[in-house]
Amino acid sequence: MIRRPPRSTLFPYTTLFRSPDLTLSFINPRLFDDVSFHPCVRFKRWESERILSFVPPDGNFRLMSYHIGSQNMVAIPVYVRHNISFREIGGGKLDITVGPKQTMGKMVEGVILEIPMSKSVLNVTLVSSQGKYTFDPVSKVLVWDVGRIDPTRLPNLRGSINLQSGAPPPESNPAIAVQFSINQLAVSGLKVNRLDMYGEKYKPFKGVKYVTKAGRFQVRT
DSSP: OBSSSOEEEEOOEEOOSSOOEEEEEESOGGGEEEEEEOTTBOHHHHHHHSOEEEOOOSEEOOOEEEEEOTTSOOOOSEEEEEEEEEOSSSOEEEEEEEEEOSOTTOOEEEEEEEEEOOTTEEEEEEEESSSEEEEETTTTEEEEEEESOBTTBOOEEEEEEEEOTTOOOOSSOOEEEEEEEEETOOTTOOOEEEEEEESOOSOOOOOOOOEEEOOSBEEEO
16 A cells, blocks of 8 residues: 655765756656755756756755656555454464565665554564564564565564453454665666766766665555
8 A cells, every 4th residue: 555656855965066057867757746846956947848957055965856646657666465364262363474576686675564463462472584573562563674685585474463361353454564675776767867067177976876765655454
């Protein structure tokens, strides 16, 4: 479940001598929607040509933020196979597997699954094939810190869920909140075309780093 279209941000980092004039163009600017800019951006140039023209401040700053238009389908780069079930008496079972999907060979890292359990859950007895899990008996939140996913050995968490004595089974299953990051991948499909500098004679080093991170990403069970 995606609560809203993916939100993206461009964070340039500049250590340029003096104050050069820069232009940044994209291969597919039609993907942009709901755009907001840093004050240094010349908005009229963007409106007419879809080119970012600006004089950057020193250091790290937010050049622009944007949504990907709802007409553009964004492939979710991870999947979660889940089976959470409860019996009338005795508790329930949990079986979760997480894996990469359409990541262009890039590693999925920093994977964390957070599952808010029902108040009737007493504790859990689980076995994790990778990473570690914790269950807070006060907040009733199960957290599985997976880390990096190895596509050849998908992480799995399974075991039993113990309910309080005499408590009825939960009326509905919990949603699973998923966190992850993928370096050098932009699931939006956005790509930088070129960066040009004007008014200076020296030749700068130019590079682009793409990072995909989960926002409010939830899986309904």
